[in-house]
Amino acid sequence: MRNDPRQYDELAHQWWDPRGHFVSLSWIARSRAEQIPNATRPGAVLVDVACGGGLLHPHLEGKGYTHVGVDLSEEGPKVARGHGVDHVVRGDINHIPLADGSADVVVAGQCLEHVADPYAVAVECCRILKPGGTFVLDTIADTALARLFIITIGENLPLPGMAPKGCHDHRLFVNPDRLAQACASAGVPLKLRGLFPSVLDFLGWFVYLRKEVRMRPVRATNVLYQAVGTKVA
Ligand SMILES: C[S@@+](CC[C@H](N)C(=O)[O-])C[C@H]1O[C@@H](n2cnc3c(N)ncnc32)[C@H](O)[C@@H]1O
Incomplete structure (x- = not known):
């Protein structure tokens, strides 16, 4: 079975492993955070x-x-708390258990491609965002090229740092235009750009010369892409 959520519990010990299955998520997390403005109010x-x-x-x-944090898995929230996340709610992002307008910033990193209706989940994210707040997301495009890179290569090369086998289902990959339309209709117009790992960094990381791989912005949004938007006041 592809996209089995139990995989995240079975592999929870790997979340912070610098050569483990989830390491590329930590590289993308740095790039995501660069899009997050500093808080404008206490609390x-x-x-x-x-x-x-x-x-x-x-x-x-x-x-x-x-x-x-909000996450469905049992183990992820424990790991997240152990690494400093202030509060973690165990819940389903199809129905985020938080009130309308309760967040100054919402981030949805590498998760929309794991749910049946990513456009509805994006609208949920917009719902909990305050007017004037920022939405930052990154996900995988619904293209044959993304399937090749992320599944055919990314899940099958016997190298460190590759995603766990079966972790993605290409039928859940997310159309950038449809996503932008869904968010715009929920009051959050998005700006999109592609992301691609620095090949030099990747080679350096592979031979232990680099600790991390930088994600580079690219024009093409047909593999991995990032989007940022502000909710209209
Ligand atoms: C690829 S990981 C991304 C985790 C994190 N955002 C990051 O970038 O490091 C996908 C996460 O989505 C969670 N997840 C999948 N479906 C979910 C759902 N319906 N509700 C809440 N969490 C879900 C999984 O438990 C897993 O932690």
């Missing part, structure tokens, strides 16, 4: 939708948010 809340093991947390240091 500002950032909701990290499907927070997993809390990989975003170190990149929020100094930005001034209370970091609230």
Whole structure:
């Protein structure tokens, strides 16, 4: 079975492993955090939708948010709390258990491609965002090229740092135009750009010369892409 959510519990010990299955998520988390503005009020809340093991947390240091995670898995929230996430709610992002307008920032990193209706989940994210708040997301495009890179290559190469086999289902990959339309209709016009790992960094990381791989912005949004929007006041 593809996209089995139990995989995240079975592999929870790997969330922070620098050569483990989830390491590329930590590289993407850094890039995601660069899109998050500093808090503009004391007590500002950032909701990290499907927070997993809390990989975003170190990149929020100094930005001034209370970091609230939501995740369905049993183990992810424990790992996230152990790595500094302030509060983690165990819940389903199809129906985020938070009030309308309760978040100054909502982030949805690498999760929309794991749910049956990513457009409805994006609208849920917009619902919990305050007017003037920021929505940052990254996900995988519904293209044959994304399927090739993310599943055929990414899940099958016998190398460190590759995604767990079966972790993605290409039928759930997310159309960028449809996503932008859904968010615009929920009051959050998005700006999209593609992301691609630095090949030099990747080679360096592979031979232990680099600790991390930087994600580079690219024009093409047909594999991995990121989007940022502000909710209209
Ligand atoms: C690829 S991981 C991304 C985790 C994190 N956002 C990151 O980038 O490191 C996908 C996460 O989505 C969570 N997830 C999948 N379906 C979910 C749902 N319906 N509700 C809440 N969490 C879900 C999984 O438990 C897992 O932690």
